[in-house]
Amino acid sequence: MRLRLIAYGLLPCLALAAFFMTGCAKLKEGKPIVPVREYEKLLLGKLTADYVGDVNCLKGCHTHDKLALDFKASTMGDQLKESSSGMKIVDCESCHGPASEMMKEIKGLDVNKKDDYEKIVRSHKENLLDYSTLPAGALSLICLKCHTSNATFNIHNWNGSIHATNEVSCSNCHPIHGSSDLIVDPRAVQKLCLDCHVDIRVQFSLPNHHPVREEKIFCTDCHEPHGNSNYKNLREMTVKETCARCHPEKAGPFLFEHADNTENCAMCHSPHGSVNNSLLKLPETFLCKQCHHPHSITSDAIGGKSMSFTRCTDCHSMIHGSDNPGLSGDVDAGGRFTR
Ligand code: HEC
Ligand code: HEC
Ligand code: HEC
Ligand code: HEC
Ligand code: HEC
Ligand code: HEC
Ligand code: HEC
Ligand code: HEC
Ligand code: HEC
Incomplete structure (x- = not known):
């Protein structure tokens, strides 16, 4: 009796399991609407172009050596074909576009001859993605095809962010070929942000200011550069919670509250800088x-x-x-x- 129960119970289970297993396999085969690799082709507008592999980009091109070595040493470069991870996710063409047309054009040219050199440069401009002319949104999409919000959690709100909607692209803040370290150095952040936010630079130059210039705290302690749904892209839901990360003793709760004033610290304080002591908006009294x-x-x-x-x-x-x-x-x- 018990055996039969087990048999009857087990069979449908096995069948179900088998169904789900093949189902999953199918899901895994699922293709995105526009295959990721086709994206650069579409951007490029040359559907005949194909991928030739990064060996072709690097071969014989000495000017690229430092750049290539740096890239290989980076976390992204570690995903190149011959990388230790063996995952071959990223190569030069994932960002610069399929290079076959260009390779055809520059075949036999000598990079050391002036005329040839100019032809090679022109051919790059014409046949690869030209980062100097693409609009910011298209540039970011190149990164976003891999850096989905699942893979890179902090870009969850990127698409609606104030930076994305104001022509700022990933490459404005992330120089891919800057060095082998792709992590943004907090000490580089203030220059990065202040080069665009000139008005904020003025605020941090006032006699009393949060020690950002002194590199004790950073813009990114208070702001999420990739955007979020908080007021002014603050790290926390409110100004108060943002301040309370470092000044919890001022945030209460207290038995005797100063009415609801302290709900917004910016009622009395200028968060960046001020001419008054203690970052006060107005001098006492x-x-x-x-x-x-x-x-x-x-x-x-x-x-x-x-x-x-x-x-x-x-x-x-x-x-x-x-x-x-x-x-x-x-x-x-x-x-x-x-x-
Ligand atoms: C993750 C995307 C990405 C990958 C992968 C990538 N690049 Fe780039 N590359 C860029 C961007 C973006 C620029 C535009 C300049 C900048 O923002 O740094 C650029 C610029 C360049 C330039 C022009 C540099 C200059 O000073 O004007 C060269 C040359 C170059 N890349 C070569 C390569 C080679 C070779 C590889 C493969 C080893 C490679 N890139 C891989 C994104 C990438
Ligand atoms: C073809 C896929 C692909 C493309 C395109 C791509 N990335 Fe990446 N990127 C990766 C992978 C894989 C890693 C390494 C794994 C990781 O750290 O998430 C990485 C790592 C990074 C890192 C370092 C993360 C860390 O913690 O070390 C930064 C920053 C980065 N990418 C920025 C960019 C930017 C900016 C662009 C667009 C110019 C871009 N990526 C385009 C796949 C890609
Ligand atoms: C306004 C400047 C800015 C823009 C635009 C920007 N980032 Fe960042 N990103 C940063 C800063 C600063 C960090 C350092 C970590 C932090 O504090 O969030 C960072 C961190 C990262 C990291 C984690 C690696 C690290 O350095 O900690 C990845 C990956 C990344 N960004 C990818 C992207 C991608 C993809 C885009 C475009 C969709 C993008 N970023 C747009 C400034 C920016
Ligand atoms: C390439 C230029 C550029 C860079 C670099 C840049 N920003 Fe911006 N940022 C903008 C633009 C454009 C806006 C849109 C509104 C404006 O003009 O202030 C903006 C808006 C903002 C806002 C929202 C203002 C509001 O009214 O809601 C914040 C906060 C901000 N940026 C912080 C930063 C931080 C922090 C960094 C450095 C990690 C940074 N930005 C780097 C161009 C830039
Ligand atoms: C101590 C936290 C803190 C730091 C550090 C900080 N901010 Fe802010 N920032 C704020 C707060 C809070 C506001 C909102 C102020 C308000 O509207 O009352 C703000 C507002 C802004 C705005 C919007 C200004 C406007 O007029 O709408 C920009 C842009 C900005 N910050 C950029 C930066 C940059 C760039 C840095 C680094 C150089 C930086 N912030 C450092 C807390 C900070
Ligand atoms: C990442 C940590 C951090 C955050 C977040 C932060 N502060 Fe500060 N704050 C500091 C540091 C560090 C100092 C300097 C203390 C010193 O020099 O002794 C400071 C100093 C101050 C001072 C005294 C300035 C003076 O000259 O006496 C005031 C007022 C202040 N913060 C208010 C705020 C307000 C309001 C917020 C929210 C908008 C905030 N802080 C968010 C770290 C932070
Ligand atoms: C934005 C308006 C605002 C500002 C600015 C402000 N207060 Fe208040 N304050 C209030 C309110 C509202 C109450 C609550 C009044 C009540 O409960 O009767 C209060 C309560 C008080 C009380 C207690 C009064 C009582 O009846 O319990 C004192 C003392 C006080 N404030 C002092 C100050 C001082 C000193 C400053 C300047 C550093 C200041 N306040 C700035 C709005 C403000
Ligand atoms: C009603 C106005 C008011 C509000 C609202 C307010 N502050 Fe202040 N804060 C002051 C005044 C006035 C001083 C200067 C006190 C002094 O000089 O003794 C000060 C000083 C400070 C200091 C530096 C002095 C110290 O003791 O270290 C910090 C940090 C600070 N406030 C943080 C905050 C934070 C965080 C909030 C929000 C939770 C906040 N403040 C809200 C009026 C205010
Ligand atoms: C010499 C000390 C002193 C100074 C300076 C001072 N106060 Fe007071 N204040 C007091 C005392 C003491 C009380 C009575 C509080 C008690 O019962 O503990 C008081 C009470 C108050 C009250 C409660 C309402 C009331 O009238 O009883 C308010 C509001 C207030 N002060 C605001 C201010 C403001 C605004 C300033 C600056 C213009 C200021 N005080 C400067 C000592 C001072």
């Missing part, structure tokens, strides 16, 4: 007087005279919030941020 009537203090110690003050935070030193009630000790009166 003007900062506070935007919302408060200034008060004066009358005390016996000063002979019953009242005084006005220039720095509110001399007394209200816990300006971001406090867990202690005001000096009166009256909890119902709320916090006064004096202690």
Whole structure:
């Protein structure tokens, strides 16, 4: 009885398994709508061109040697044909386009002869993808055919990002042939970003600024360069959460909150730089007087005279919030941020 049960149970299972296994094999064979390799052909507009392999690009072309050595030593170059990984995913033509037409044209030419050299250069321009004329979106697609958001997680929101929609391409920030290290060096980031964002450069030149120029923090600590759905592409959902990554003690929660002001630190602080101390948008007391009537203090110690003050935070030193009630000790009166 039990045997028969097992047999009846097992058979459909096996059949199902077999079905799914062949099904999966079929799925694996599935082809993208436009085969990846055809993409460069389409861009190039020469459907007759074909791929000849990177040996052809490198053979006899000494000027490419440093470039090729660097590339081979990189993580991407490690996917070349003869690489240790044996995965042959990337070669010169994956980004520069199929080279057969060009190889035909330049056959027999001598790179050391001036006339020939010019012909070779022209033939490159005419037969390979010309990075100097392609629009930014097309350039990025060359990278994106491999760097899908699954493979490269941080480019999940690239297509809708402010950079993608403003003619910035991957190669603006990632010089493929810059060196063998493709990882962006954080110390190179500020120059990279500030070369385009000239207005932000000015902000970081103000006397009080976040130490980006001093290389203690980086633009990318606060911004995601590939774009995301957060305000100004901040790393976190809100300004407050972004600041709290490094200044958690200012973010609370506190027993006595400064109303909901500290929900947005940028209410009082300029995140990049300011002419005022502590990156304040306005100097004290003007900062506070935007919302408060200034008060004066009358005390016996000063002979019953009242005084006005220039720095509110001399007394209200816990300006971001406090867990202690005001000096009166009256909890119902709320916090006064004096202690
Ligand atoms: C991942 C894409 C990619 C791969 C792979 C690639 N290149 Fe490039 N290459 C580029 C881009 C993008 C440029 C345009 C200049 C730049 O942004 O660095 C370029 C520019 C060049 C230039 C012109 C450099 C200059 O100073 O004007 C040469 C030559 C070159 N590549 C050769 C090669 C060779 C040879 C290979 C194979 C070893 C190769 N490339 C592989 C993306 C690639
Ligand atoms: C033919 C496929 C292919 C193309 C096209 C391609 N890449 Fe890559 N790229 C790879 C592979 C594979 C790696 C190595 C594995 C990895 O690190 O994800 C890599 C690695 C990288 C890395 C280094 C990642 C790391 O962590 O070391 C950067 C940066 C990069 N690619 C940028 C680009 C840019 C920019 C372009 C377009 C100009 C581009 N790639 C085009 C396949 C490709
Ligand atoms: C505005 C400049 C900028 C643009 C445009 C850009 N990147 Fe990046 N990318 C960076 C920076 C900076 C890093 C360093 C890591 C970080 O902080 O996110 C990085 C990191 C990466 C990495 C991981 C390797 C590393 O350096 O940590 C890959 C892969 C990558 N980018 C691919 C791409 C691709 C593909 C595109 C185009 C779709 C692209 N990037 C567009 C600036 C940029
Ligand atoms: C090739 C030029 C270029 C480079 C390099 C570049 N950007 Fe941009 N960035 C732009 C353009 C163009 C815009 C569109 C809006 C504008 O003009 O400010 C933009 C927009 C932004 C925005 C959004 C502004 C908003 O109003 O929402 C942020 C944040 C930003 N970039 C940060 C960076 C960071 C961080 C880097 C360095 C990793 C960087 N950018 C590198 C050109 C560039
Ligand atoms: C300490 C975090 C932090 C750092 C570091 C930082 N930013 Fe910002 N950035 C912000 C915040 C927060 C905003 C939004 C400010 C606002 O709108 O009140 C912003 C806004 C921007 C904007 C949009 C400006 C506008 O007028 O809309 C750009 C562009 C930008 N940052 C670029 C950069 C660049 C480039 C660097 C590096 C040189 C950098 N940021 C470093 C936090 C930072
Ligand atoms: C990646 C870490 C980091 C992030 C994120 C960050 N800061 Fe800072 N912040 C620093 C460092 C480092 C200093 C300099 C401290 C020093 O020099 O002693 C600093 C200094 C300051 C100062 C004091 C400046 C002075 O001269 O006294 C203020 C105010 C400040 N940050 C506010 C903010 C605000 C607001 C945000 C969010 C927009 C923010 N920070 C996000 C790292 C960070
Ligand atoms: C209501 C205005 C206001 C808001 C909102 C505000 N701050 Fe401040 N912050 C100040 C003032 C005023 C000072 C200067 C205090 C002083 O000089 O004693 C200061 C100083 C700072 C300092 C430097 C002084 C120190 O003790 O290290 C940091 C860091 C800081 N704030 C971070 C933040 C962060 C993070 C937020 C958001 C969670 C925030 N601030 C929101 C008013 C504000
Ligand atoms: C954007 C407006 C705004 C700014 C700027 C601001 N505050 Fe406030 N503050 C408020 C609000 C709203 C409350 C809550 C008032 C209430 O609960 O009655 C508050 C509460 C207070 C309280 C406690 C009052 C009470 O009744 O509990 C003190 C003290 C205070 N703020 C001091 C300051 C100082 C000092 C500054 C400047 C460094 C400042 N505030 C900047 C809006 C602001
Ligand atoms: C010499 C110290 C001192 C200075 C400077 C000071 N305050 Fe006060 N403030 C106090 C004291 C003490 C209280 C009563 C709080 C308590 O009960 O603990 C108070 C209370 C307040 C309150 C609560 C409402 C009220 O009237 O009771 C506000 C709002 C306030 N201060 C804002 C400011 C602003 C804005 C400035 C700068 C223009 C400022 N204070 C400068 C000591 C000071």
